[in-house]
Amino acid sequence: MKPFTYERATSVADAAKASADPSVRLLAGGTNLLDLMKLQIETPARIVDIGRLPLKDxxxxxxxxxxxxxxxxxxxxxxxxxxxxxxxxxxxxxxxxxxxxxxxxxxxxxxxxQRTRCAYFYDTTKPCNRRIPGSGCSAIGGHSRADGILGTSAACIAxxxxxxxxxxxxxxxxxxxxxxxxxxxxxxxxxxxxxxxxxxxxxxxxxxxxxxxxxxxxxxxxxxxxxxxxxxxxxxxxxxxxxxxxxxxxxxxxxxxxxxxxxxxxxxxxxxxxxxxxxxxxxxxxxxxxxxxxxxxxxxxxxxxxxxxxxxxxx
Amino acid sequence: MRKESAVSATSDLCVHGLAGLHVGGGPALTQVIDIELIVNGRLTSLSLDPRVTLLDALREHLNLTGTKKGCDQGQCGACTVLVNGMRINSCLSLAAMHDGQAITTIEGIAPGENELHHIQAAFIERDAFQCGYCTPGQIVSAVAMLDELAAGQPSQAAEDLSAAPVLTDAELRERMSGNLCRCSAYPHIFAAIRDVAGA
Structure with missing residues (x-):
C-alpha cells in the first residue's frame, strides 16, 4: 500500500465533506478498498474510516x-x-x-x-480505461468470459x-x-x-x-x-x-x-x-x-x- | 503491555515486502497510530503505521503467528480471526479499524491453558489436516460457524430463510466455504466439525 493518513470520521457531514477531496477514500468494511490499495489500484493519501458512524440500523x-x-x-x-x-x-x-x-x-x-472484478482492472501491467483513462481496454479481444454483454462500449466491457x-x-x-x-x-x-x-x-x-x-x-x-x-x-x-x-x-x-x-x-x-x-x-x-x-x-x-x-x- | 516503535513498524513492513516502499532510506512515515486491542483477553497497546493490517499486527507485532497469511486477499480464510466474536478475514482489515475491540485468535480459542477447544480436539481425532497451514483458520471459522448456527443466522443453503437453520451437509459445506484447503482435507475437516456439531 502507498502511505496514507488514517482518521476516524466523527459525523456523517464530516465524512461527506472529506470525501469531496479526490485524494480521500472513505473506509467502511474495507473488503474491496483494502484489496485495491494493496495492489496500488487505489492510492488514497487520506483514509477516513466511517465504520463507526451510526448508519447501521x-x-x-x-x-x-x-x-x-x-x-x-x-x-x-x-x-x-x-x-x-x-x-x-x-x-x-x-x-x-x-x-x-x-x-x-x-x-x-x-x-x-464496489469496483468491477474485470481481470484487467486488477492487472496493473495491462491497459484499462477504467483504471487509467485513455490507456485502452484489454478485455476487448482478451480473456473476457466474465465481462459484459449489454451496455458495453468500445472503451470498457466490464x-x-x-x-x-x-x-x-x-x-x-x-x-x-x-x-x-x-x-x-x-x-x-x-x-x-x-x-x-x-x-x-x-x-x-x-x-x-x-x-x-x-x-x-x-x-x-x-x-x-x-x-x-x-x-x-x-x-x-x-x-x-x-x-x-x-x-x-x-x-x-x-x-x-x-x-x-x-x-x-x-x-x-x-x-x-x-x-x-x-x-x-x-x-x-x-x-x-x-x-x-x-x-x-x-x-x-x-x-x-x-x-x-x-x-x-x-x- | 507491549509497545512497538515506529522504526520497527517500518522495518517489519519492509522485511515482508508488503509496502516495498521504505527499503534503503525511502520517504519517512507520515503517521504512526496508537491503538489498543484486547487480544485473547489481554489488553495490548500498539503504535503502528496505518497500513498495518490486523493480520500483520497479530503476526509481526504481537508474535501471534498461529493466524496464517495465505492469499492476503480475503479469498482463502487462513487469516480468520474473531472480532467481538464474529469471524473476519484479518488480512482485509487495518489494525487501526479495530482500536478497542476484542480479537480472538487460534492461540486464544481454547477454554484454558492445558485444554483444547472441542473443535481443536476433533481436528486431531479426525486427522483433519495435511500440511496444516489452513488449519487455524478452519478451526476459528468452525467455532464461529457453530455460534452463527445457534444464533439462527441463515445461509444460501436454506430452503426456508425464516426457519431455524439445521446443519445439513449442504449447510455445513456452504457455511465453511470461506476456508480453502489446498491439500483438500475437506472430508476429515467435515467429519471433525460434524463430530462436535452432532449429526
Missing amino acids: ITETPDGGLRIGALATSTAIASDPVVRARYPLIARALLSGASVQLRNKATAAGNLM VHPSDLAVALTALDAHVETTNGQGTVRTLPVADLHRLPGASPHLETDLAPGQIITAITVPPAPPGEQIFRKVRDRASFAFALISVAASGPRYALGGVAMKPWRASASEAVLAAGGDVDEAVAAELSQARGHGHGEYKIPLAKRLLGAVIRQSRGDAA
Whole structure:
C-alpha cells in the first residue's frame, strides 16, 4: 500500500465533506478498498474510516417498506427477520455472495460502491480505461468470459459485480444520499451506476462529496421473489449471470456495468406477449465480445426460466 | 503491555515486502497510530503505521503467528480471526479499524491453558489436516460457524430463510466455504466439525 493518513470520521457531514477531496477514500468494511490499495489500484493519501458512524440500523418505514443503513453489514441484513420474511430476494442475493467472513464486514453501501472484478482492472501491467483513462481496454479481444454483454462500449466491457444491486433494482429500491451541507437526495439504485460510454472511469452519478447514507426499499409487490445466480462454483463466486424477480419486475446481473432492469421484457409481458418474446426483447442487442458469447444464451435461458417461475408457468 | 516503535513498524513492513516502499532510506512515515486491542483477553497497546493490517499486527507485532497469511486477499480464510466474536478475514482489515475491540485468535480459542477447544480436539481425532497451514483458520471459522448456527443466522443453503437453520451437509459445506484447503482435507475437516456439531 502507498502511505496514507488514517482518521476516524466523527459525523456523517464530516465524512461527506472529506470525501469531496479526490485524494480521500472513505473506509467502511474495507473488503474491496483494502484489496485495491494493496495492489496500488487505489492510492488514497487520506483514509477516513466511517465504520463507526451510526448508519447501521435496519428499520421498517411508515409506508410498509424498509430502510437499510449504509453501514449495515451483509450478515446483519441477511439475518434481519423482516428482510428474511418480506424481502427474501435481498437475503438470497446477499447470501449467494462472498463468504461469511467477508459478509461480516462488508456493508450495504460498500456493496453498491464496489469496483468491477474485470481481470484487467486488477492487472496493473495491462491497459484499462477504467483504471487509467485513455490507456485502452484489454478485455476487448482478451480473456473476457466474465465481462459484459449489454451496455458495453468500445472503451470498457466490464460488469458490476454486486448481487445486492440486482435484487434492489428488481425491488425498485433507492439510495439516500447526503453531502457536507446536509442536502438529502435520493436516486434509484438502477440509476446509481453509469454505463461506461467513453468515460468508464466515471462510475456513479454521485457528485463529489455526496455519500450514501441508506437504502430505502418500497413495499414489495405481490408475487414471488426469486434470485438465481449462475457461477463457476457452488459458493463464494461472482455471478456469471444472475436474475432477480420481484413479482412482475425483473433485473439481470453479470451483464453490464450496472444492475440491468429488464424493462423491455416487462413491457412485452405487460402487453400480453409471451416469455420468449419478452426475453428476446431484452437480449436482442447483447454482444459477447468473443469469450463472453456463451453469456447470451445463458442469460436468455435464465431470464426465461425465472419469468416462468415467477408467473407460475411450468418450466 | 507491549509497545512497538515506529522504526520497527517500518522495518517489519519492509522485511515482508508488503509496502516495498521504505527499503534503503525511502520517504519517512507520515503517521504512526496508537491503538489498543484486547487480544485473547489481554489488553495490548500498539503504535503502528496505518497500513498495518490486523493480520500483520497479530503476526509481526504481537508474535501471534498461529493466524496464517495465505492469499492476503480475503479469498482463502487462513487469516480468520474473531472480532467481538464474529469471524473476519484479518488480512482485509487495518489494525487501526479495530482500536478497542476484542480479537480472538487460534492461540486464544481454547477454554484454558492445558485444554483444547472441542473443535481443536476433533481436528486431531479426525486427522483433519495435511500440511496444516489452513488449519487455524478452519478451526476459528468452525467455532464461529457453530455460534452463527445457534444464533439462527441463515445461509444460501436454506430452503426456508425464516426457519431455524439445521446443519445439513449442504449447510455445513456452504457455511465453511470461506476456508480453502489446498491439500483438500475437506472430508476429515467435515467429519471433525460434524463430530462436535452432532449429526
